[in-house]
Amino acid sequence: MDYQHTQNHEDCNQWGLMGFGKPVRSFVGLIVGFVLLLALTSCQQEIVASAAVVSTVAPTPTTAPTVSPTLPPPPTTLLMDSDAPSAQMPSFAAVDPTQLEAAQAEITAVETAVSEPTSSAPESTATETVTPIPTFTPPALPFTSDEEHYWLKRPIPEGGTVWTNKIYPYGSSKGGTLRPHHGVEFDVNKGTQVIAAASGTVVVAGKDDVIAYGPTTNFYGNLVVIELDTPFEGQPVYNLYAHLSDIYVAEGQHVEAEQLIALSGASGVADGPHLHFEVRLGQNNYDATYNPSLWLYPFPDYGTVAGRVVRGNGSIVEDATVSLDRVDAASRFLAISTYTGDSVNPDAQWNENFVLDDVPMGYYEVTVAVGKKKFKQEIYVFPYRTNFVEIVIED
Secondary structure, three states: OHHHHHHHHHHHHHHOOOOOHHHHHHHHHHHHHHHHHHHHHHHHHHHHHHHHHHHHOOOOOOOOOOOOOOOOOOOOOOOOOOOOOHHHOOOOOOOOHHHHHHHHHHHHHHHHHOOOOEOOEOOOOOOOOOOOOOOOOOOOOOOOOOOOOOOEOOOOOOOOOOOOOOOOOOOOOOOOOOOOOOOEEEOOOOOOEEEOOOOEEEEEEEEOOOOOOOOOOOOOOEEEEEEEOOOEOOEOEEEEEEEEEEEOOOOOOEEOOOOEEEEEEOOOOOOOOEEEEEEEEOOOOHHHEEOHHHOEOOOOOEEEEEEEEEEOOOOEOOOOEEEEEEOOOOOOOEEEEOOOOOOOEOOOOOOOOEEEEEEEOEEEEEEEEEOOEEEEEEEEEOOOOEEEEEEEEOO
């Protein structure tokens, strides 16, 4: 025992711990444990703080840094047979803005080129041949027969009153109240533009106070007469424009179709402003007039009805009322009177004694009333042409 005690005493002296062995070891263990505890607490706080940041702050998108990883091998190329419909396969390529604008322009052009369908013609498409706009240049106009003479454009610009007056037409005496009419009238206000119905040379421009271009002097007031560039069957053709307020052309001047030549008015013998229009054939004479309605170019899908009302013995019936009632559709009232007197002239081709222009194409019943009797005839009106009918009055 003395030896063991001596040995322990020496060990304690060697470490300088004599008398404090157990307390020192306990104290050292306590310190080590405290340090470990602090370390654990610090780590736990960092984890909680990191979790709080993640849960409360939304991630801000940033540009991914450029990384140069090892690239994967290229995808397998799909080999397609040359007969495969590759053009029908969808494309995911971005649309070129220039190509898009070009495509939209093409679509607009196609939509514009498609004409509006009518009841008489199938719907046309952009691939069809577009019918040219009529030029109104003599001798023959589109859609009309070479045997007819629809040479003239309306002498009033489009948008105005371009249809003829049906109350006092060519050859009418207005129920015996006026002299037989040698032209047609356009019911327009004073100062309305008057244009040339066809190209030609001005042969008269001024007043008729010295030379009578009508039944007497001062009858037409201010007037213009144009000899057309194209004769008809070797004879000169003249157009007369009367009761004008202002004249914009001079004698000897050449004018083109639709050129402004004057303004309408009420000069001369007139019961109000209007345009009086005549067609003269062979010579510039009051007795050489013919019905302008057989010369004025028809409206689209409209035709002209020319006819003759005669008695059983072949004599002409004067100042009779002729009405047209449409059978196949609704239509406005259409009526005209037959020629009166012998100072007006029938067309050499038709030998008519009435003409009704601006008639919509369709099926009609033509009626002439004489006393208590009505005489009827049926007719189909074709557009852009003269449609003839004869009605015989049986006594």
